[in-house]
Amino acid sequence: MTTQVRNDRRTLAISTLSPLHIGCGEVYEPSGFVIHAGLLHVLEPADLSLALSDAEHKRLAALAEQREPVGAIQRFFRDSAARFADLSRQQVMVAEALAREYAEKAGRPTQRDPSGEATYNSFQLARTAFRPVDGTPYLPGSSLKGSIRTAWLNHLNAALPLNSAEKADKRRASQNLEQRLLKYAAGKFENDPFRKLALADAHPAEESTPPPTRVLYAISKKKRPPRADERPSPELKVFLETIPEALPAAFLGEMRFAPGATILWDALCDACNGFYRPQLEEELDHPVLSQRLDHQWRQMISHLLGEELGDLIKARQGFLLRVGRHSGAESVTLGGVRSIKILGARVDGKQQFDFRANSTEKRYASLTRAGDHGLLPFGWLWVDACDAPHRHLSDAVRQRLAAHSRPLREAHQERLLLLEEKAERRAAAAAVLASRKRTEEAAARAEVEARQAHARALAEMSPNRRRVEEFIADFAARAEQLRGNKENANAVCHNAARTLARDAVAWTHEERMAVADAIEQWLPKVVKVELKDERKKLKLSALRAP
Structure with missing residues (x-):
């Protein structure tokens, strides 16, 4: 893959380093999915409606x-779940522990209040940002730009505290600080230098396999060792759909610099890497929590920072970012002015809190609710705009990421192929049904038209001719009822033929001919008679005479 580099535009290849969730306000509702065989199967309302019986x-x-x-x-x-899973057109990986929890607890109350009202685990699974047209995850440019902006402001602030005026106006301190650092007056947003920096939404490359997603637990861990008598941290209530870690160049985006831009590529790389790299290294080396990280992931990221990724950072070929939910308070606040609200115990029913420069907890993506090991931090990305001389370093980074995520990606690819085959079978079956429906509708229309034509013809006939047509219709209906059998002679139909032949003697020649033809055709199909004898008895030859 080649990367365009121009003074005013850079094509970006974005790799995930850790699980990523960018909120979009959408959830997988419990009535819109089932979990079966370790996968969340998304149900389309139309498919589900067709599959349900009237009783259901x-x-x-x-x-x-x-x-x-x-x-x-x-x-x-x-x-x-097993039956509905077969209807799914989209599948999402689910942590094994979460799949077990769904099977065991879905539909069972977690508690009841004094009035007996039950509370249920809603199993609302928060979705990461996705394209409505096909459900493919993507990275909104606004999320990327917001993280870049935070790093740039941190770079400009240089770890200095608020000035006296900003301290005096705490409510507007953040806004005033931002205006001071970016050198634009209140309300003059057109002078904000970030207006000349545009980031497009980052999507998977066309014709590429869309990235998988996976639903994980989001859990909290204290930064200090737990005390012996300490209760565990409360669990987060919403499970998160994430874009998994170690997906190389999973998204392509573009950064554009408008004429007169003052925030340029090299300085931007330095600002982002200067802000985010120490935070990532702190994740890897934390004296308490680093031992709970996924060992292989920690080893891979440490190696990349010390080798190829570190060289790319030094050469300003790209930058680290942290985006999305649970990125951590330190990643969205500035050094020197950081003031994070820390909740304490309740005293006399009132929530106690104070403000500190660092948070006391970190939130992690976990395959289990307990999260004793195998944890991953949220939100780490590598944004690459590598030039040709450094391509070998970029390729090496992608290869290491690809090796780490290969089992996950191959399983995803296999699932997509199976879904595609299922979709083809579904489409073929739908085509057969549609063709059958068209044929049936055409036959129904033809029948209606035939009845209408017959009705018009009857209306134009003489009363005698209409009586002949009624005779034919009655005998045809009786033949259908008999299904190859015949009535005995001298019964209803035989007598009807005799009456018609007798009455027709005084009719016109054309009408008599019609009677003779009708009797000769239909009488032997319905009544046990010898046609040769009946011709004589009913005097059909006389009816045919001019």
Whole structure:
């Protein structure tokens, strides 16, 4: 893959270093998915509606009217997970522990209040930013730019404290500091230097396999060793869909510098790497929490920072970023002015808190609720705009990332192929059904048209001719009823033929011919008679005479 480099534009290849979740306000609702065989299977309402029987539609509607509908509806979908999973057009990896929790706890109350009202685990799974058209994850340019802006402001501030005026106006301190550092007056946003720096949304390359996503636990860990009598930190209530770690060049974006831009590439690289690299290294070397990190991941990132990635940083070929939810308070605040609200114990019913320069907890992506090991920090990216002389370093970084994530990516690719095959079978079946429906509709239209034409023809006929047509219709219907059998002679149909032949004697020649033809054609199909004898008895030859 080649990277365009121009003075005013750089194409960016963005790799994930750790799990990433960028909130978009959307969730996987419990009635919109099932978890089966370690995967979250997304259900399209139209597919689900077609798959449900009338009885199931009625049952689901009744469940929604119950006093506690949440649990009942969760059980309905959980109990049919294997069947509904086959309807899915999109699948998301799920932590094994979460899949077990869904199977065991979905539809079961977690607690009841004194009135008996039940509380359920909602199993609302927060989605990462995605394209509505196909569900593919992407990186919003606004998220990338926000992280760059924080690093640039930190660079300009140089770890200095607020000035006296900013300290005096605490409510507007952050806004006033930003205006001072970027040198624009209040309300003069057109003078903000970041208006001349544009970042496009970063999407997977066209024709490439879209990146997988995975639902993980988000858990909190204190930075200090736990005391013997200490209760565990409260768990986060919302599970997160994440873009997994170690996806090389998973997203392509573009950075554009407008004429007159004062924030340029080299300085931007220095600012981002100067802000984020120490934080990443602190993650890797933390005296308490680093031992709980995924060992292979920690080893890989440490090696990259000491080798190829470190060389690319030094050559200003790209920069580290931390974006998305749970990036940590230190990553979204400036050194020197950092003031993080730390909650304490409740005293007399009131929440106590103070402000510190560093947080007391970190939040991690975990495959388990307990999170005793195998943890990964959220939100780390490598943004690459490498030139040709440094391509070998960039390739080496991508190869190491690819080796780490190969099992995950290959499993994802296999799932996509199976989904594609299923979609092809579904499309073929739908085409057959559509063709059958068109044929049936055409036949129905033809039948209607034939009946209408027959009705018009009857209306134009004489009463005698209409009587002949009624005779034919009655005998045709009776033949259909008999299914190859025949009535005995001298029964209803035989007598009807005799009556028609007798009455037709005085009719016009054309009408008599029609009677003779109708009797000769239909009588032997319905009644056990010898046609030769009946011709004589009913005097069909006389009816045919001019």
